[in-house]
Structures are given as C-alpha cells and as structure tokens.
Amino acid sequence: MAGAVSRASLAEITDNFANFSKNADATVLGAELLEILHLLDREHGLRRALSDPAKPGEEKANIAQALFEGKVSAPALAILKDVVSRKWSRPSELTDAVEQLAIGSYALAAEQNGTLDDLEDELFRFSRLVEGEPELRNALAGQRLPAERKTELVSALIADKVAAPSLALINEVVTNPRGRSLERGLAEIGKNIATRRNRLVATVRTAVALTDEQQTRLAAALGASYGRGVHLNIEIDPTVIGGLAVQLGDEAIDGTIAGRLDGVRRRIAS
Known part of the structure; x- marks a missing residue:
C-alpha cells in the first residue's frame, strides 16, 4: 500500500x-x-x-x-x-x-466514445476467458513467448470483439505484467477505472443470465447500501443453485440456495 x-x-x-x-x-x-x-x-x-x-x-x-x-x-x-x-x-x-x-x-x-461501461465489461470477460483456459493463460502469462507473439495471440482472439482502449490495456497487462499475475493485473485496471468513476465493482455469480431490469435493480440496491454507484460484473455459474452470490471488495454476500446448504452442512459437522 x-x-x-x-x-x-x-x-x-x-x-x-x-x-x-x-x-x-x-x-x-x-x-x-x-x-x-x-x-x-x-x-x-x-x-x-x-x-x-x-x-x-x-x-x-x-x-x-x-x-x-x-x-x-x-x-x-x-x-x-x-x-x-x-x-x-x-x-x-x-x-x-x-x-x-x-x-x-x-x-x-x-x-x-460512450463505451466506458463496455471497457469495464470487456476487461472482466477477458479475465474470465483466461481463467477458464489454462493453456491460454500459460501462454500469455509464461516466459516462453516473446511480447510480440503474445500481442499477436491477443489480437487473434479478441481484436474484432473489443474496443481499442480494451485491447490496448489487455495487451499492456499481458506484455508488461510488472510483477503481477495476469488476473491481478486485469482486476487492478478494472478497479482503477471504477475508482475514477467513484463507484464500486461487484462480481455477481448466477446460474442464469439476469435481465437488464434485474441488473439495474441489483445495482441500485447495492449502491444504496454502500453509498456509491456499483458496476456489476456478471458471471454465469451453473454451480449456483437459486439466488445470487455477490463479491464486493472483501465482502461476500451469498444469497444462493447452494450457499445456505453449505452453511447448514458446516453447522452439522461442527
């Protein structure tokens, strides 16, 4: 710090x-x-x-x-x-x-360009892409490929799917990690952008996609609780059984059936 x-x-x-x-x-x-x-x-x-x-x-x-x-x-x-x-x-x-x-x-x-929300979303989606593809992550985070080849690989994967600011920042994290893991570097960029907008970032895990109306209501509810605007990163997770799991900074809010069942199991075992 x-x-x-x-x-x-x-x-x-x-x-x-x-x-x-x-x-x-x-x-x-x-x-x-x-x-x-x-x-x-x-x-x-x-x-x-x-x-x-x-x-x-x-x-x-x-x-x-x-x-x-x-x-x-x-x-x-x-x-x-x-x-x-x-x-x-x-x-x-x-x-x-x-x-x-x-x-x-x-x-x-x-x-x-009116794409600031897209920038945050694209950085988050790329972080989830590399987390879910170990071979890709190893190629981008490892030492075997030179920076030029990593840039070419990133461009081949997402150049036509993200805006120019997203591509530039992703390439920066990939080629110049500055001692950070790929995931941490992307997360820090996302946090930096959210801080500049005076809002928080919440990662929401849900088994099914949320409608725009549901996302708006959830962001408003979280914003009212924390006194700041909240940007939602939505992650579809089939292991979530009913409800939502929200991670906001160091605080976890588990409103899923799976989470409640896990809590019951822990109490029974103790």
Missing part, C-alpha cells in the same frame, strides 16, 4: 489530470504514458533520480523536460512533469502513478 506522502501526491496529480488532458487525443496520451512507464521501469537510475525526495520538484521537472520534450505530446510532457515534481515514498510509487494515469487516459477515450 502506498505511503501517506504518495497518496497525497497521487490525489493531486489525479485532480490535475483533467486539465492536462482536456485538449489531448486520449488514446495517443495513454500510449505515450505507457511508453514513458516502460522506460522508467527499465531505467532504474532515471526512476530514482526523478523520484528523489532530496531534489527540488522543479529540478526533476526540468530533467523530464530535457529528456522528453519533442518526443511526446505537450499534454503527456505536462503530466509527466507534474508527476515527477511531487514527492513519492518509493520510486516504484512514481511509476505506479504513471501507470494509473495511462489507464485513466484510455478510460477517458472510452468515455468520449
């Missing part, structure tokens, strides 16, 4: 992001921020220099200016200078912040 200093810096740059990105091509901005992220992840000395708390923020911003001016767009450079001028508890938290802003750029692109 990020330290207090980094949390404060992240809040400030997130607030400033809207101004820096308002006239930008959000898709291009996302791609540029990811390229900056890749460079900072590779160049440990540069990352330490740009996150050094002993250096004045202006000095670090000038280093970023000298390195990246003319190589990235003005909005991307402005965002990077804002990031490096802040204080960070650890160098890795600076790069984590750049990643979050890149995700925010792709979320902005989806929002501008």
Whole structure:
C-alpha cells in the first residue's frame, strides 16, 4: 500500500489530470504514458533520480523536460512533469502513478466514445476467458513467448470483439505484467477505472443470465447500501443453485440456495 506522502501526491496529480488532458487525443496520451512507464521501469537510475525526495520538484521537472520534450505530446510532457515534481515514498510509487494515469487516459477515450461501461465489461470477460483456459493463460502469462507473439495471440482472439482502449490495456497487462499475475493485473485496471468513476465493482455469480431490469435493480440496491454507484460484473455459474452470490471488495454476500446448504452442512459437522 502506498505511503501517506504518495497518496497525497497521487490525489493531486489525479485532480490535475483533467486539465492536462482536456485538449489531448486520449488514446495517443495513454500510449505515450505507457511508453514513458516502460522506460522508467527499465531505467532504474532515471526512476530514482526523478523520484528523489532530496531534489527540488522543479529540478526533476526540468530533467523530464530535457529528456522528453519533442518526443511526446505537450499534454503527456505536462503530466509527466507534474508527476515527477511531487514527492513519492518509493520510486516504484512514481511509476505506479504513471501507470494509473495511462489507464485513466484510455478510460477517458472510452468515455468520449460512450463505451466506458463496455471497457469495464470487456476487461472482466477477458479475465474470465483466461481463467477458464489454462493453456491460454500459460501462454500469455509464461516466459516462453516473446511480447510480440503474445500481442499477436491477443489480437487473434479478441481484436474484432473489443474496443481499442480494451485491447490496448489487455495487451499492456499481458506484455508488461510488472510483477503481477495476469488476473491481478486485469482486476487492478478494472478497479482503477471504477475508482475514477467513484463507484464500486461487484462480481455477481448466477446460474442464469439476469435481465437488464434485474441488473439495474441489483445495482441500485447495492449502491444504496454502500453509498456509491456499483458496476456489476456478471458471471454465469451453473454451480449456483437459486439466488445470487455477490463479491464486493472483501465482502461476500451469498444469497444462493447452494450457499445456505453449505452453511447448514458446516453447522452439522461442527
């Protein structure tokens, strides 16, 4: 978990992001921020220099200016200078912040296209696809295939089924996991997008598909309980016998017959 200093810096740059990105091509901005992220992840000395708390923020911003001016767009450079001028508890938290802003750029692109809900759904469906296909997961998460082949495999599977922001973010997690499992990386992106929309994500397991009306009622009920909007990720699970199982953060709400029967069995056995 990020330290207090980094949390404060992240809040400030997130607030400033809207101004820096308002006239930008959000898709291009996302791609540029990811390229900056890749460079900072590779160049440990540069990352330490740009996150050094002993250096004045202006000095670090000038280093970023000298390195990246003319190589990235003005909005991307402005965002990077804002990031490096802040204080960070650890160098890795600076790069984590750049990643979050890149995700925010792709979320902005989806929002501008009216496909932000689709972005969240597509990321969730891809995570379920790889969980259900061990060979595919091993190919994408393993070390045997080079990044280019992984990108080709992802494109062959879903390029014509998802929007461009979804494809870009999925390829990023697959080719640059940054020490995370594939599932965790996708989940963190989904959580990041939901947080930017000030809403929670609930995974709902059900034996049969829910109608649009049922989903609307469930999201409204959960939102009323938690005081925030809730996005539903629906998972069809034949093992669910009647009712719904809802996972929202660390909290599980099991309203299924199967869950109640399992609870009875545990009480009998105890």
